[in-house]
Amino acid sequence: MANIKELSKIPERLTGGHRLCSGCGASIAVRQVLMGTTSPVVVGASTGCLEVATTIYPYTAWNTPFIHNAFENVAATISGVETAYRALKKQGKIKKDIKFVAFGGDGGTYDIGLQSLSGALERGHNFVYVCYDNEGYMNTGIQRSSATPTGASTTTAPAGKESYGKPQLRKDLTAIVAAHNIPYVAQACISNWNDLVAKSQKAFAVDGPAFLNVLALCHRGWRSPAADAIKISKLAIDTGFWPLIEYENKKWRFTYKPKERKPVVEFLKTQGRFKHLFKEQNKPVLEQIQRDIDAHWTYLEKLVQVTS
């Protein structure tokens, strides 16, 4: 487990002065992930808030090598960088041991970048892929993605007279990634920093691809107070809305389990995107969301049991 005193000594690779919102989950996720290694690290990012707000030419907030290519291809791009590294190291042109990490939002990972990610995982490049999952296309103005949870109101699946927001379940990307049989897969959250840093350390340490799906709140999209990012994230964990799990050596494991799961409404009521669900006519939707969360939690418990 990471010691906060030791972690504070790791130089910041994402420096201050970037233009992400205060209370942005993405920058918190990035800083915690990068505390997972003391080795030199090359960062890739897909198009999105993280890239846009940290690299406005002629400025950059990165004091480590950084590459952005396009929206859907950060996994393929970093696979090219990592391969070039192996090619040049083999020839003795590079001496250092270098780590590689790719950051994509949920739009760039669950949706448009899924093929690029799948290809890079299957090819077995030695890199860490981090999805900073804020459950929608926040950079373009809060549109629904396949990571958007049931009932959330977004600008392309808004709540209205005939709609309660997104009717579908979100995609279980963590399970899809695990199906690639890569050395390490985990779900983490910015509120549980020691859990996240420990997972990042594991991800950087394994030989081959590793994947972290990090719930990283966007208060603009979630319609919540900027100062409450960590508090709301903690509720996502304590309600079982975002289970903290990992997959390693063919085994699934909870890395943290609340003693008693709180009702999901405790989480939902903190955010404007779910506000309409608390109207009388949407009561069945709230009940359905709770049933879905319970069912997934039970499924995960069984999964942990049969693979342990």
Add this chain to the structure above:
Amino acid sequence: MCEHLPREMHKNGKRIVETEVKMATQKLVPLTGDQAVAEAMRQIEPDVVAAYPITPQTEIVMNFSQFVADGKVQTELIPVESEHSAMSACVGSAAAGARTMTATSANGLALMWEIVYIAASTRLPIVMPVVNRALSGPINIHCDHSDTMGARDSGWLQVFSESAQEAYENTIVAIRIAEHKKILLPCMVCQDGFITSHAVEGIELFPDDKVKKFIGEYTIEHSLLDMDNPVTYGPIDLQDFYFEHKRQQAEAMKGALTIIPEVLAEFNKTFNRNHDLLEEYKLSDADIAIVATSSTAGTVKATIDELRKQGMKVGLLKPRFFRPFPKERFVKSLSNIKAIAVLDRSDSFSAQGGPWFSEIKAALYESKKQPLITNYIFGLGGRDIFPENIKKVYSDLEAIKKAGKVKSLVNYLGVRD
């Protein structure tokens, strides 16, 4: 004797006997265009190749993969899951300072499109053999130039090859051109699908060490892997700087017009060749001329030889480079011709002819003589072009010359009406 030899032995209509004797003593290897390019890649031995199969390019990546499997090259291969990822991985690899190549055709190039532009604007000297194939739809696997012509404004250098020998040689010289510090632009090396890519020619392969010496070591100025001097690649570039960067890109392409002939001169000297931005064939005393590139130039040359025997003063201008577009050279070569036909193996659907025609016609606006000019779109989807088709064009040109005017500006050759 290989097919390309008689073509190589003419310069401005004169036979070069010394070259013939020298070349005839070289050992020729029977190879297809795809195999010849794979051989060039073996000799170049890029640090990284990221590629995906597509007909009729597949044999390049297949043959090269075998070289990797047999330990003939040290190259790291990335067997990507799509062309989009091929070009994406190439961008990452090239930014990391590795000499990087890929290859594609038609729909594969179309799938790369977004990243093709990014590669050029990031000034990464990736060399990409493109085996020209008709772009869907309808789906068709045979030759035309709609694929690379669609990418003409992407900021890549584009060189077209008449034969497998030329495709081989262009691939080698493209490395030096793309990586030139004053150019730093990616380059497409085009050859005709199936016609060139799958036909066997006798190929003269240069010695490996000579090729390696000619291309030299690649060093990047700002490597993504320089951990001591970290750089940010691909930043967001807004109203205050984007325009300047695009202007720099335009200047690099313009500057390439001066630098390419210098690199070609060095190539010619090293390998006893005669490459130029464009090639004239029996043009200096011609009254009427065809402009045609790639394999069709060979058919035109053979037809010219036949027509010349009948006393017709016919010639050919074979452009090699489309990007950069050697405007002044076109003006110089074509100004004294009375009637010109530009052959385009793709339609731009502009309702005013194909891409070669539009640009050559625009270039000739600067010529005081303003020769008569007409356009023929031909060979779409691999439709064969025969000497009879070429003779028809020359006979049309004779009529235009006599009449002193062009009746039909854009014509379709070898198609049912």
